[in-house]
Amino acid sequence: LTQLWSPLHFLGFVYREIRHSLADMERMFSLLDEGAEVDDAANAEVLDTRSASVRFDSVDFGYDSKRQILHGVSLTIPEGKTLAVVGSSGAGKSTLSRLLFRFYDVSHGRISINGRDIRALTQDSLRAHIGIVPQDTVLFNDTIGYNIAYGRPGASQAEVVEAAKSAHIHDFVVSLPDGYDTMVGERGLKLSGGEKQRVAIARTILKNPPILIFDEATSALDSRTEKSIQQELAAISANRTTLVIAHRLSTVVDADEIVVLEHGRVLEQGTHRALVEKGGRYAEMWALQQQGEVAEA
Numbered sequence: 001l002t003q004l005w006s007p008l009h010f011l012g013f014v015y016r017e018i019r020h021s022l023a024d025m026e027r028m029f030s031l032l033d034e035g036a037e038v039d040d041a042a043n044a045e046v047l048d049t050r051s052a053s054v055r056f057d058s059v060d061f062g063y064d065s066k067r068q069i070l071h072g073v074s075l076t077i078p079e080g081k082t083l084a085v086v087g088s089s090g091a092g093k094s095t096l097s098r099l100l101f102r103f104y105d106v107s108h109g110r111i112s113i114n115g116r117d118i119r120a121l122t123q124d125s126l127r128a129h130i131g132i133v134p135q136d137t138v139l140f141n142d143t144i145g146y147n148i149a150y151g152r153p154g155a156s157q158a159e160v161v162e163a164a165k166s167a168h169i170h171d172f173v174v175s176l177p178d179g180y181d182t183m184v185g186e187r188g189l190k191l192s193g194g195e196k197q198r199v200a201i202a203r204t205i206l207k208n209p210p211i212l213i214f215d216e217a218t219s220a221l222d223s224r225t226e227k228s229i230q231q232e233l234a235a236i237s238a239n240r241t242t243l244v245i246a247h248r249l250s251t252v253v254d255a256d257e258i259v260v261l262e263h264g265r266v267l268e269q270g271t272h273r274a275l276v277e278k279g280g281r282y283a284e285m286w287a288l289q290q291q292g293e294v295a296e297a
């Protein structure tokens, strides 16, 4: 046991946890300065665009060679559209977002933005184009103002306030005794799941990226908070190319396209209405969820 918990092992564990949560990945990478699994190609090009279409072509992937997680996954998110991925726990949904951010390289197939393989781009420029609202936002032990401004270092106070207003967290912040100077994080004020998601949304508004990944919170928010967060997300994802990793179905109804992933394979895809009419797996999931809602009411 002592060996198991050797410092190195522990660090590895922490590092994996950090990566797994997708939280604040941009910052974590620069903090840890671990090239991680991927390197820039020798002649990597800088991505510089305001309009991006994303494609996965026959993507295979496994975290290790023993177990393949994704099998021939193909999907397209046209510029400015929203694609939602649903499927049972462990199907590989969040893995898709980790691959798009290029935490790992695919083992087969390719992921491209505007037709350019993301392995041919510099990681910095790729990641600058992607905003992430993660499942669980990590807050720095600093002020709430700093935590929001982190979305775009150098943003003015007025811009931070503007972003906080759009994310509907400004009123909450100014109600705190120290306002934007309130310390948050482990040693400061603990924020609720919904408040943390709003901080993440405000950061993303400041960052203003053309591509958005929304990894829906797995731990349920109360339904009012969830609805209002969904509205904020709908507002920031308008005109952005958006990948929604949905752990529940309520978020996906309005998506331009829904992909049902099962055991790492695309089982069905289409709009909510088309999938319900089709009467397959999605329709089954939808019916179950409706029953659940009736039972809850």
Ligand code: ATP
Residues within 6 Å of the ligand: 016, 020, 063, 064, 069, 087, 088, 089, 090, 091, 092, 093, 094, 095, 096, 218, 247
């Ligand atoms: P959920 O809805 O429960 O979040 P998901 O569909 O998002 O599930 P993923 O997080 O993509 O699922 O995980 C897919 C599979 O990959 C799971 O079996 C998981 O155990 C495995 N996996 C995820 N992250 C790692 C990792 N860092 N190393 C090894 N295996 C991993």
